[in-house]
Amino acid sequence: MKRNYPPLYIIASVLFGIKTYILYRFAFNISLDNIMQEFILLINPFVSAFLVFAISVWLSSKRQMTFIRYTSLIGTLILYFNLVFYRNFADFITIPVLFQGSNAADLGSSVLNLMHVQDLLFFLDVVLIWYLSKRQAPIMTVSYKKRNRVMALTVSLLLVVGNFILAEIERPQLFQRTFDREYLVKNIGIFNYHIYDIALHSKTEAQRVFADGNDMPEIQTYVEENINPDMKSELFGVAKGKNLIFVSMESLQTFVINNTLNGEEVTPFLNDLIGDSYYFENFYHQTAQGKTSDSEFLVENSLYPLPRGAVFFTHGQNEYHAMPEILGEAGYYTSVFHANNKSFWNRDVMYDNIGYDEFYDVDSYEVTEENSIGWGLKDKPFFEQSMKYLQSIPQPFYSKFITLTNHYPFDLSEEDATIEKFDSNSKTLNQYFQTVRYMDESLKQFFDELKASGLYDNSVIVLMGDHYGISDFHNKAMGMYLDKEITPYDEVQLQRVPFFIHIPGKEGKVISKIAGQIDVKPTLLHLLGVDNSNDIGFGTDLFADDRKDFIALRDGSFVSNNYIYTEEKCYDRNTGEILYPMEEDETSERESSDTEEDNLCAPIKEKVDKELNYSDQIIYGDLFRFYNFDK
Ligand code: GP9
Ligand code: MN
Numbered sequence: 001m002k003r004n005y006p007p008l009y010i011i012a013s014v015l016f017g018i019k020t021y022i023l024y025r026f027a028f029n030i031s032l033d034n035i036m037q038e039f040i041l042l043i044n045p046f047v048s049a050f051l052v053f054a055i056s057v058w059l060s061s062k063r064q065m066t067f068i069r070y071t072s073l074i075g076t077l078i079l080y081f082n083l084v085f086y087r088n089f090a091d092f093i094t095i096p097v098l099f100q101g102s103n104a105a106d107l108g109s110s111v112l113n114l115m116h117v118q119d120l121l122f123f124l125d126v127v128l129i130w131y132l133s134k135r136q137a138p139i140m141t142v143s144y145k146k147r148n149r150v151m152a153l154t155v156s157l158l159l160v161v162g163n164f165i166l167a168e169i170e171r172p173q174l175f176q177r178t179f180d181r182e183y184l185v186k187n188i189g190i191f192n193y194h195i196y197d198i199a200l201h202s203k204t205e206a207q208r209v210f211a212d213g214n215d216m217p218e219i220q221t222y223v224e225e226n227i228n229p230d231m232k233s234e235l236f237g238v239a240k241g242k243n244l245i246f247v248s249m250e251s252l253q254t255f256v257i258n259n260t261l262n263g264e265e266v267t268p269f270l271n272d273l274i275g276d277s278y279y280f281e282n283f284y285h286q287t288a289q290g291k292t293s294d295s296e297f298l299v300e301n302s303l304y305p306l307p308r309g310a311v312f313f314t315h316g317q318n319e320y321h322a323m324p325e326i327l328g329e330a331g332y333y334t335s336v337f338h339a340n341n342k343s344f345w346n347r348d349v350m351y352d353n354i355g356y357d358e359f360y361d362v363d364s365y366e367v368t369e370e371n372s373i374g375w376g377l378k379d380k381p382f383f384e385q386s387m388k389y390l391q392s393i394p395q396p397f398y399s400k401f402i403t404l405t406n407h408y409p410f411d412l413s414e415e416d417a418t419i420e421k422f423d424s425n426s427k428t429l430n431q432y433f434q435t436v437r438y439m440d441e442s443l444k445q446f447f448d449e450l451k452a453s454g455l456y457d458n459s460v461i462v463l464m465g466d467h468y469g470i471s472d473f474h475n476k477a478m479g480m481y482l483d484k485e486i487t488p489y490d491e492v493q494l495q496r497v498p499f500f501i502h503i504p505g506k507e508g509k510v511i512s513k514i515a516g517q518i519d520v521k522p523t524l525l526h527l528l529g530v531d532n533s534n535d536i537g538f539g540t541d542l543f544a545d546d547r548k549d550f551i552a553l554r555d556g557s558f559v560s561n562n563y564i565y566t567e568e569k570c571y572d573r574n575t576g577e578i579l580y581p582m583e584e585d586e587t588s589e590r591e592s593s594d595t596e597e598d599n600l601c602a603p604i605k606e607k608v609d610k611e612l613n614y615s616d617q618i619i620y621g622d623l624f625r626f627y628n629f630d631k
Pocket of ligand 1: 250290344404
């Protein structure tokens, strides 16, 4: 019988390629700057699909069908997991994050929100392939001649090599500089990206095994010369012996502070609080994929979280010298209040490791259907129920509260909403204002409870936004709210989160200098009068006069006094104007193309990379094993 249609592996490759391409173009927010990028993005889905499906030609007739069937199913599931993940994080899965199975299980309401009925269409080709490979197996199965097998293999390898060469031309050093997952995915495809990611992760594991203390002196010298942990301010010790209450405000960004919606203040309580706190208006979060846990990591250690994965998970067993341990030694009782499962973000392991005395997790709270929404216990009952514990623990204490209601997808019931929704194409942003307002009210209530309990006058109260709540995915809606087009410069500025330090008896002050989560640890320790001059960390006391001149964001972007650098462009921090590279027509006017020397951001960028790298080295190598903090 003569076949007059292509072999099944080709049909499967083409269908799978088309599907992947549709996903790239319409689900992932992949930016394409030129024809070459568009071309690479178009071919790579077919290249990877062909590479895998073509393996089938080497299999016996019977196995061929099974192989193609399962490849199509598993490949589709991998794509689909990425899609669901992307809808939440606007990022691609990495292996360390994937292994956070307990997190995935806990995502609960979010996951349901991230899956849509139409997604079933995504599995259409799988159904077709199953049908053809099962019902039509006799006519689909081919016993290939050796010549054809070798041909299929050669073609698939040539395609891969061709793809990689194009990618290398488009993005030199793509593999060395893995600063951006999106670049990898758009250049080599999502499957090759996953293989690459697995290889990288194995390397990370190996790094720890082979690390020794030899790298520590260089890092120590860098810290002494550039960070100067000794540098203290006149506020050193002003809050000696006081309790420290730290509130991590879920997904709260600075753009809502002192801002309105339909003429109404979004955060009336926090706006008032500025009046009697130190309020840092240019304070940036520096988190990456580990979200809340990354912000905790920054605060406790003054080290950067990792560029990929959540350091709480991947390196939760490392040796650290964190705030709970240091304050514990200074006589503080240390605890965390957070009404979520203790294993989320591996917190139980990490908290124990960094020296917390007690973790009041979900089991410490009475959680009912009525007092929960979205991720769990609502913030108001959370604070209310926490009070009895807070009043019973020994003083002085360091207590961290992590709120939850203002979390994606920002759901809130009618009766809890006290401000209208925003009206835009983004349901996420529309709802955000309501949960932000709810959190603001819960904080007011908490302050009132602290006053009533008598703890207020004896405590430093610190409030910090943990990370962004509204990702770039919602730029259009954000642009509507802020009444401007969101550029990469604005994207960086939107990474500002509120940071308040309330010290009893101290007057308020708005502080404009650039600051970040990396600075929290030395700043708070100094206020409490705890000496940390032997510490190794990358932040400075925010009240000291002098500080290094940049705030590094975890993706390698940075903010300095004069510049903002992101996506390989250097902007004027005050005006948002691009300083480097110049627009083509401007350079031709000057009749010279701009050179690296014109890039005013370059020298700072070098320092940023160096510092991020030192921090990563400490974590990957678990280098504090070799450092004595007590000397
Ligand atoms: C989970 C809460 C939220 O316990 O901290 O986590 P996030 O998704 O923001 O990292
Ligand atoms: Mn968070």
